[in-house]
Amino acid sequence: MSQKPVISGLYAVTPDFSDTDELLRCVRLALQGGASLVQYRNKTASAQLRAEQARALHQLTLQFSTPLIINDDIQLAKAVNAEGVHLGAADASIDAAKAALGQNKFIGVSCYNRKSLAQQAVRAGVDYIAFGAFYSSSIKPEAVRAETEILSWAQREFDVPVVAIGGITASNGTALLEAGADALAVITAVFDAEDIQSSAQEFSTFISKVQHDITKSNVI
Numbered sequence: 001m002s003q004k005p006v007i008s009g010l011y012a013v014t015p016d017f018s019d020t021d022e023l024l025r026c027v028r029l030a031l032q033g034g035a036s037l038v039q040y041r042n043k044t045a046s047a048q049l050r051a052e053q054a055r056a057l058h059q060l061t062l063q064f065s066t067p068l069i070i071n072d073d074i075q076l077a078k079a080v081n082a083e084g085v086h087l088g089a090a091d092a093s094i095d096a097a098k099a100a101l102g103q104n105k106f107i108g109v110s111c112y113n114r115k116s117l118a119q120q121a122v123r124a125g126v127d128y129i130a131f132g133a134f135y136s137s138s139i140k141p142e143a144v145r146a147e148t149e150i151l152s153w154a155q156r157e158f159d160v161p162v163v164a165i166g167g168i169t170a171s172n173g174t175a176l177l178e179a180g181a182d183a184l185a186v187i188t189a190v191f192d193a194e195d196i197q198s199s200a201q202e203f204s205t206f207i208s209k210v211q212h213d214i215t216k217s218n219v220i
Helices: 020-032 047-063 074-079 094-101 115-124 149-157 173-179 196-219
Strands: 009-013 037-040 068-071 084-087 106-112 128-131 162-165 183-186
Touching: 009 020, 009 162, 009 196, 020 037, 020 047, 020 196, 037 047, 047 068, 047 074, 068 074, 074 084, 074 094, 084 094, 094 106, 094 115, 106 115, 115 128, 115 149, 128 149, 149 162, 149 173, 173 183, 173 196, 183 196
Parallel strands: 009 037, 009 183, 037 068, 068 084, 084 106, 106 128, 128 162, 162 183
Antiparallel strands: none
């Protein structure tokens, strides 16, 4: 993937899998369901396991021509030649990520509910900005809450894709897309589903439909 990918659709974020084979099985199902991006996130694994899983995961995502983003770890992203890295407020700087990864990789940044972080990130040249949590999340129950208005504000202010995250389901995601999200980052509603592929397909289908309707209404 020599060109930076479009940030849109279902952005599947992995849970903390300790079993690499299970991680690959579940992510494959999400990809078969239409996930357009995958973020590798594992807060509990050792550095050795994270390296093993990231390499194996990248081999899988390449089969689907789907970009792999590494959460919070620039050196791991570089080591496995992932397509990008996602940084939080307490992580390494955007400049450090650019220096380590080069111009062909892309950088996303969590902005939570803070407009000032988004402004700083865009000035620094990130490829997308993420806001949330918009709804209660079992992954981060203590996460700050964001209002949908910040998505509309970001679409007006910036010319970079906007990602929404935090407790998103197929039933509450429409409001986020209508407010201005380009992609929905989802963990639990996809990977905890009985049928991961069907859940991913449901997300992919309704995101595509809502975005088509928004585009059509803007043209009219």
